[in-house]
Amino acid sequence: DAGVTQSPTHLIKTRGQQVTLRCSPKSGHDTVSWYQQALGQGPQFIFQYYEEEERQRGNFPDRFSGHQFPNYSSELNVNALLLGDSALYLCASSWLAGMSSYEQYFGPGTRLTVT
Amino acid sequence: QQQVKQSPQSLIVQKGGISIINCAYENTAFDYFPWYQQFPGKGPALLIAIRPDVSEKKEGRFTISFNKSAKQFSLHIMDSQPGDSATYFCAAVIKGETSGSRLTFGEGTQLTVNP
Numbered sequence: 001d002a003g004v005t006q007s008p009t010h011l012i013k014t015r016g017q018q019v020t021l022r023c024s025p026k027s028g029h030d031t032v033s034w035y036q037q038a039l040g041q042g043p044q045f046i047f048q049y050y051e052e053e054e055r056q057r058g059n060f061p062d063r064f065s066g067h068q069f070p071n072y073s074s075e076l077n078v079n080a081l082l083l084g085d086s087a088l089y090l091c092a093s094s095w096l097a098g099m100s101s102y103e104q105y106f107g108p109g110t111r112l113t114v115t
Numbered sequence: 116q117q118q119v120k121q122s123p124q125s126l127i128v129q130k131g132g133i134s135i136i137n138c139a140y141e142n143t144a145f146d147y148f149p150w151y152q153q154f155p156g157k158g159p160a161l162l163i164a165i166r167p168d169v170s171e172k173k174e175g176r177f178t179i180s181f182n183k184s185a186k187q188f189s190l191h192i193m194d195s196q197p198g199d200s201a202t203y204f205c206a207a208v209i210k211g212e213t214s215g216s217r218l219t220f221g222e223g224t225q226l227t228v229n230p
Binding site: 004033035040041042043044045048056058090092094101102103104105106107108109 | 121147149151156157158159160161164204206208210216217218219220221222223
């Protein structure tokens, strides 16, 4: 049973560019959440997708957008990259209607470096 | 606004000792409190979690103690091993009625267990 997978593993972009990160949830999961983890800090919630709609959003600007596909996989897009966007981007999946719907399982993350 | 405060920032323990990490929260709407373990280059892994109607939960060497009136909870790692050396994050969750859970993380504790 594959866990949460993310691609790419590492990414280097230039300030002002746009980036797309991808996530496939754990088998049986229907909800995907994205988090940003700056070096030495705890993950910060960006947004959550369920049934292809953004259900919750954290305190992140509109430059951060996402999408969920019918197969539950998800993309995170960041436009007009800033140096401060350099971080580990984590995807977490869960099962909204499940008995353990509070449990979120994380992927290995995508390390984004903006130069 | 930091809704979950974690201490200490770093902790060094001898092999076989007890590691204790503390967290305090502000929002009484939180209704689920997980702990995550993160190794360098990896995503956080769910370790153990507790609901506010329980004062203690134990799984193997890991125990959560929960004090609802004080809005505090702690992780105890008994018989700490060098393999436990990692960063530990406490978190708190509010689950929406039509959306999944949203994790609010503490700042993290870097645990080092010396052999």
